[in-house]
Amino acid sequence: EDQVTQSPEALRLQEGESSSLNCSYTVSGLRGLFWYRQDPGKGPEFLFTLYSAGEEKEKERLKATLTKKESFLHITAPKPEDSATYLCAVWGGSNYKLTFGKGTLLTVNP
Amino acid sequence: NAGVMQNPRHLVRRRGQEARLRCSPMKGHSHVYWYRQLPEEGLKFMVYLQKENIIDESGMPKERFSAEFPKEGPSILRIQQVVRGDSAAYFCASSQLARSTDTQYFGPGTRLTVL
Numbered sequence: 001e002d003q004v005t006q007s008p009e010a011l012r013l014q015e016g017e018s019s020s021l022n023c024s025y026t027v028s029g030l031r032g033l034f035w036y037r038q039d040p041g042k043g044p045e046f047l048f049t050l051y052s053a054g055e056e057k058e059k060e061r062l063k064a065t066l067t068k069k070e071s072f073l074h075i076t077a078p079k080p081e082d083s084a085t086y087l088c089a090v091w092g093g094s095n096y097k098l099t100f101g102k103g104t105l106l107t108v109n110p
Numbered sequence: 111n112a113g114v115m116q117n118p119r120h121l122v123r124r125r126g127q128e129a130r131l132r133c134s135p136m137k138g139h140s141h142v143y144w145y146r147q148l149p150e151e152g153l154k155f156m157v158y159l160q161k162e163n164i165i166d167e168s169g170m171p172k173e174r175f176s177a178e179f180p181k182e183g184p185s186i187l188r189i190q191q192v193v194r195g196d197s198a199a200y201f202c203a204s205s206q207l208a209r210s211t212d213t214q215y216f217g218p219g220t221r222l223t224v225l
Contacts (some may be wrong), residue, residue, distance in 0.1 A: 004152075029151060036216075043114075043155070043201050043216035087153070096166050097143070097155035 001025045002092050006101035012110050013078055021073040021104045033071050034098060035064050036087040043085055047073075047097030078108045111139065114204050114217035115184075122223045129196070131188040131220045135204030142185045143214060144177060147199040159185060192224045 006022045013019055025033065032051055035043035048057045050066040057064050061082065062076040073086055083103045089098040115134040119208040123129050135142050143155040155169040159179035170177065174192075179185040189196055199221050 034213075043116075045219045046213050049213060089153075090160060095168070096158045097169065098145075098153075099155070100145075100153040102150075102152040 002099040004088055004089055004090055004099055004101035006088050006104050008104060009090065009102070010105040013106070015079055015110050016077045017018055017088045018076045018078070021086055021106070023071040023088050024069060024100055027090045027092030030090060032091045033066055035073055035090070036089065038085045038103065040100050059103045061084055080108045080110050114202055114215055116217040116220050118200050118220060119218060119223050122225065123192050124225050125193055126191050129222055131187040131193050132202050133155030133185040133217060136215055139204035139206050141205045141207065142179050143203045144187050145201045145203065147201060155202065194224050197222055197224045
């Protein structure tokens, strides 16, 4: 069974203080690893898809990287508006579902 | 271009009543997925449907839960005889194709409260 573990559960940063979120996974035949952002009371908002080890993608202050066992979401010089829960999910094997981690709650203080 | 739409956004039911949750996928999307998010838990897959077909319902509870995606109209997630443990946020996602290269886009969710 596919498993996703995210750490830390919660992270507080000062504005401008860079850091990384971790997503460790076990999956039978990775077909894609996905990062979403979720604001309180809203649905997950798609950020990135990564398909193979060594792949990297960037969007504004966010950069996602992938190895064979984990993915990192690097946040450079975060702003208060980056505060949200960041979700990692994998799609593996021959099924059609995304398996999600519990998320990392990021708070960026001004 | 409208995103995934879900209604109602909030639904309150008493124990034993029925709950019907609706999902309209993004324009051009014919694949719909339902997920449930319990308090302090991650999103859990429930069911994957295409028009008029249930493709994978491996995450659906065996009793009281059913889903459909008719030829015309929205996808419906139906919960019969609700219990307090059904209180959760239910999210619908849609994709154009059922491939990992095709993103699942999520709706705003329906928050079900069972009294």
